[in-house]
Amino acid sequence: MSTLTILPSGATLDVSEGANLLQTLLAAGEKLVSKCGGKASCGACHVFIKEGRKGVSKMTPEENAKLDSLVGVSSKSRLACQVNILGTEPVTVELLGALSGF
Numbered sequence: 001m002s003t004l005t006i007l008p009s010g011a012t013l014d015v016s017e018g019a020n021l022l023q024t025l026l027a028a029g030e031k032l033v034s035k036c037g038g039k040a041s042c043g044a045c046h047v048f049i050k051e052g053r054k055g056v057s058k059m060t061p062e063e064n065a066k067l068d069s070l071v072g073v074s075s076k077s078r079l080a081c082q083v084n085i086l087g088t089e090p091v092t093v094e095l096l097g098a099l100s101g102f
């Protein structure tokens, strides 16, 4: 179990190890779009992992390639659909609104 903090709302959730970040955010009622069904191809689920980057799964080549094509990407960028919570440390995720890839 790990704590997930969601910005800008400031909501906190207890998240099970292995939980998918996009599904967790949607279940929490956050407004995040998934146009590709979680296949790392639309970029609409672009978020920043503000804290706890060791608490989430590593980036795949597919995710890295998609992020390279998006605007507003930083070293904190991830595609929420490709991120699983590891449960090793608390994670803070920032939803980007207009800066996400859609």
Ligand code: FES
Residues within 6 Å of the ligand: 033, 034, 035, 036, 037, 038, 039, 040, 041, 042, 043, 044, 045, 046, 079, 080, 081, 082
């Ligand atoms: S939902 Fe399409 S890239 Fe994540």
